[in-house]
Amino acid sequence: MNPLPLSSLVPPTNRFLWLWPRIALALFVLAVAGLLWYSQRDALEEQRSVLITDVLWMEQNLHFQFDQAQERLQALARADHEGKVDEAGFRDRATLLLAGSPGVTGVQLFDTAHRRRFSLGPQPELPLDDALKLAAATGRPVYSEVFWDGQEAMLALVVPEQDEFGVGLISLPKLIATQVPWWFTVKYRLQLLDRDNRVLASKSNIETGATPLTYQLALEPPGKGLLLKVSAYPASTGLLRNLLLAAVIGLAAVVLYSWWRLRRHLQRRLQAEAALQAEYAFRKAMEDSLSVGMRARDLDGRIVYVNPALCKMVGYPAEALIGCLPPYPYWEPDSPETLQPHVAPVAGQEARFRHHDGRVVHTMIYTAPLIDAEGRHTGWLSSVVDITEQKRAEAFARQQEEKLQQTARLVSMGEMASTLAHEINQPLMAMSSYASAARQLTVQGDVEQVRPILEKIAGQAQRAAQIVRRIREFVRRRTPHHEPCQLDEVVEDAIGLADGDARSRGARIVARLGAEGLTLSADRILLEQVLLNLIRNALDASDNVASEQRVVEVSTMLEEQGVRVSVRDHGSGISRDAAEHLFEAFYTTKPLGMGMGLNICRSIIENHHGRLWFESPPEGGTLFHFTLPK
Template sequence: MPPSPPSSAPQPPPRRRRRALLLGAGLLALAALLIGAAGQWAAAREASFQADSIRRAMEVHVLGLRDSAGKYSYLPFTAALHPEVLAALAHPGDAAVKQRANLYIEEVNRQAGSDALYLIDPQGLTLAASNWATPQSFVGESYANRPYFIDARAGRSGLFYGVGQTTGEPGLFISAPVRSDAGAVIGVVTVKVSLRALQEAWTFVRDPILLTDARGIVFLSSVPAWMYQATRPLDAVQLERLRRDQQYGARASFPALPWKTQRGDGEPGYLVRTALGGKPRSFLAIDEPLPDLGWTLTVMVDHAEVTRARERTWMLGLLGAGVLLLGGLYWRLRERRFAEQRDARRELELRVRERTHELDEAHAFRKAMEDSLLVGMRARDLEGRITYVNPAFCEMTGYGADELLGKLPPYPYWHPDEVPRHWHHYDAMMSGQPALSGFESRLRHRDGREVITMVYTAPLIDADGGHAGWMSSVVDITEQKRAELRQRQNDEQLQHAQRLASLGEMASTLAHELNQPLMALSSFAGAAKAFAEQGNQALLASSLDETMAQARRSAEIVRRIRGFVRQRTAGTEDCAVAALAANALALLQGEMRQRQSRAEVRIPATLPPVRGDRVLLEQVLLNLLSNSLQAMQATPVERRVVELEAEVVEGRMEIRVLDRGTGIDDALAEQVFAPFFTTKPGGLGLGLNICRTIVEAHRGRLVFDHRPGGGTVFTLVLEIPSP
């Protein structure tokens, strides 16, 4: 009887097979969706980090721009008051007078270090200039078409960046009107400041930085090819204005920047695609408007890091999915093997041969996949003995598989300095509580170098569903840690630059705040000397007492401002408003006599006290009163009255300082409290900025308004402590 042919193994029904295929396809789709979402999250996170880095760098660049634009703003106002300048405008036909003006302006320009300083008559013709003896002298040139001349001729300060009509060199032009004794504008003084140093500094930055004017034209850039190109189209009116002003020389067209921009809702900046050095590049860009200068600063950073972050996340997700796929395949093969053991012996022998071949192929496939992984794989049994390592893990540690298999802890790749930590994670795993989110582990390679890894451990389940051990995925993150260290070092450098900028502002603040007490010291010391010569002992003692009081006041100002810079609480003292006003006015008695002014105080004695730092609040009143006295210099003597009044309004104390001065032009209203902005010749432009900072530290407000009939009203609003 011939042997019967072997029967086929039972096949699953078509419905079950379709269900399994649908389940597998659904799991694959879900895994792909999760991996894609993780990649997008990583890209958004990296973009947020880049935006933070841009903002930190932008703070440093903005400080540099404002310093370059502001440190020469005092020069035109100071020069406009000199007798030689006024004489040249009064006698434009006198060659000797104009020559003396030339020499004075030349010396002032040399001492200040600016590019050029020059005097223009009301018709726009240059009468004197610091470069009068050079071939490119401004003397005799007409600048009547330039906006900075037009602004100053109208009585305003001018700020204009453009290419010089005479030299062809770009620069920042700052102008101020020259006024007669009657207040009429009789000329204009202009200083030209070069931004070459800033341009040269930008050539060393890695990513592009650029400045655009109000029309969107690039006038300063670390990429020379972008100069004098526009971020948006210019209409005919704007082009005609540029041609008339000759802001950028004889240029008649401003082509669009070779950018393709992409903006997204809720993103920190926008994407710029362009070409640099013949290569396509993508940058994340953020704009910072500078309204006080009329410019916009744009800082960019390479967007390739965002793409790389997304790709790294996708790679890790695919590797994890591959590991899970291998685990599922292994489990499926074992299930099929146990199912076949229920068949007949003859069929079993045949199936064993067939399945053995299939298992060999699957094992070869699984091993090929595991050997190609960049993630290290390590399996341990329930006793902690290593039962499997892949080539990636052997490469991380420097030990071969034959040296690791069968090893119990401590393992040879444990770092000597981390042994307690390794034991901690090992004990947690053996107790069935491994770190589900993974943990960082420091290993020592066989050659002695350190390898930093992230370890993810999961239970290893056998075919019967029993716990057979632990499977760990080990990812080498050494390079990532080094990159994070470099990023921290870059952040520390930026913070150091910010601290240096704050140190410069604190030095200016101390110099300005100590000026008035030191002037009072000088006045009282001079009076003491005079009383000593006259033998008037009573007044001598009084002057010396005042001198000592001012010395203590100076020390107190230094101590309080230093504490304020350190961001400590301003003070906890109850201050009577009348006493604050009296102390401030006492320091201004000499100045009021000199300026032929007087003060009227309307402060009821029944007013409740305010709570704060007495010295700093007196300093605020002192600055406001002094500004009012100076503002009334051109006011008739009988109207030179500074008024000080206080009252409680809606539960808050309002202290008002009123004058009959020249008032504040509406065009300058937004710049009144800006640092380094001033309309006083020789002023630093810090007083009102400091006053507002002190008041805001007391949770108050400092505002100003026009006074009916002429003049200004400054209002100081402070909290009243609860009874």
Template structure:
């Protein structure tokens, strides 16, 4: 029979490292402490594991209890930090994934936008050319390259003078170039003649606008270039056709007035013949007075001058010539026009009244072209009054100044113009006459618009029509 010390047994049989982590003690059946490996009490909430000594321990129990010490707390903190860091890494990866997706979407949108813009620029028929603030070319689109015949490498980075500037336009082109860089380019654009690489010329209409970056700063100028060579050629052909049509209209007018002009010309010729015969008779009789002969010859010269004036007016009116703008007195134009048609008006019983009001400033115009307009309007007015009582057959020509314009009104007392006809009166090939070509009034409006004026018609409250012409006074 041996006796063992429980304290000694625990001291020698329980390893130290085990005692560092666990409290080892022996208790009796009532829970009273008999022996313990550690003097530090473990928490009641920690894990505990009992081992019974029965038999033959008489109710003694070996109780092992784990410490909840600093090591466990550190491990818990480390585990918690690891979990937090893992969550942060996962969140970062998720955020990076979203950022990458957005970046890829933005890059795809940028590529699509670039492709769309490039396709749009490549399909433009308008030439685009960008220059920096010093005038160097920084960008050209395919349409501009096709216009001038140069490659992009030959133009980008070039400074004035540019290889597509025409030598004969060099001075004017350089002046316009400097105006653009100074911000003084005309907003309505400007036309200039440019040169292709092969030396051929073409007319271009250029619009310049500031080139602004994303920060709102101007970095240069963007020019839009339109080749207007075909348009100008078409305008020139149309102008030539219009001139031919105007000459034809003047010839038609003279043809319609031929009998009247022949009658008007016959009067001075008959007077010349009469004065000449009288002089010859006096000379043959030998009974003459030199003063009488001189007086007769003077009257003969007056009639010859009158006939010459009639022929000169007809010649000036029908001859083909380019429009010649010169300082012009509209009152004189009206007098010459009335002189043409006055005889025809008398034959129809129409009285022509001229009303010249206020000042008579001169304006730049072609008097022959204006005479053509007035003759056409007066002839229409005279014809419109056929069938009226003689006392109502009056054609009034009014001339006056309205602000910065001269205004001519041709007023007749005819039946007027129905509203449905009024809208189409100036339309080409539309005529109210059975044998009319429908070009007279259209040509008249074209002539007035050539002079930067306006021509329209309105009904006369007293009966008849009023054709109104306005022409600017200060046009250069």
């Protein structure tokens, strides 16, 4: 049942009071959210202000290094113009310049014809033509375009002095590496980019996250499209601030959860009283409408509950059953439940009850442990199903199946009547011929020749008696019962019954018996009926094939769990549509067939705890198998 809304349980005059906690909670959540947003925004603004300040300081530091290198290089060029520098003096002055100018890796002096006079450090191919012309035209220091020396980005500083020039080679990665302090790299990632956003030099290449706080500005001088880009690493908030925020959020969650729990508790209390009587009425109606009997017992076997279905099943009112200890008034003396009154079966168990009017009620009992609310085993709860009508239906079905099997045997004998008459007529004709010969020999007085003729007459009489015995046993109606029998003898008798029909059709029955000496506990006549039906079906399937293929093979073979009997023909086989319905009752492919033969055969084999099936060999025909346990 779905719980009723609280608004339908609370009086209308008090419903307005429930709005105040909701409004207060909503305002509290909004205030906390606003506080968090403002705190985060303030922290970001403060971090951005610090970032800009640090970037401007870094820019001034780099400008100072460029200016210092420019002054020293200009002093060297002036001394060279005044003739104060020879090669040794150049090396001394250039060495001091390299040592005092971070990032400067090489120094060169050019004459008025733009030819290199002195050089210290690397001497790459320098793209200086435009820079030298611009410096000569303006008379001011000029920076060249960025060029690459291997994997290293370089920049050339050209300082004019009259018609001579001093050139300093500046390594941008070395400049950044030496001029960026450690505290700067802890907080930021610094990159020097060109106009195509290629990284020329960088410091602290740790990833800054998906959306870092970034600030960039043009580096003037040297210009040439150089950008100084600085990205801040995420700043860790203070521990105290985090604890306060966590406390506020936690308290808000506690207040919200407490209010929700209190509301739920009140709602359930209000619902319980309203729903208790309806729930009781619903359960009582459900129990009274059940057709399955319910019985509850404690651990001592005392009945503590029965439903109306069980009372109707045994004919006693509930007042007469509740409180009873074994033996119960409805027990049969030899019922399984009576023999084991303190054993509670978990699976189904058949039992017979004695109704109050004296009739026997067959039941199936399913019992499960009865567990209370604290998880203790307090007794047993049983479901009792009346299966009396089911038992009657099963008995009637068995009787009908026996009648159907008898009818099938009579039908089979009717179909073989002419063949069996021919089989019996052969020994009778032989006996008549032998009797005539004996009469003539007696008239002639040749008594010695009469003896072997009389023995032949006796043999033919036994042969006729054997045929009659097989027919009588096959068609006689009797109760099925299992008895020891030789399987190969059963097969030979079945072949003997069908052999005459096979010869009349121009067919042969070939036996391959591999179960010699095997004794089974089975109903001999029912097994003969199965074999005769399978052999006759094989003969019917062989009518439309060539005479040399009209061979029915019957074989027996021992297996690990029992024995297998196989019947094979070389006919046209079974179609796919017929195979799906082959074992169904009243399904037949014969014009005058009943459609019960294979269905009865399968029932007989399954009653012997075996299995019947068929196969379609690749070379054609049909092969039926059935197995029987040892």
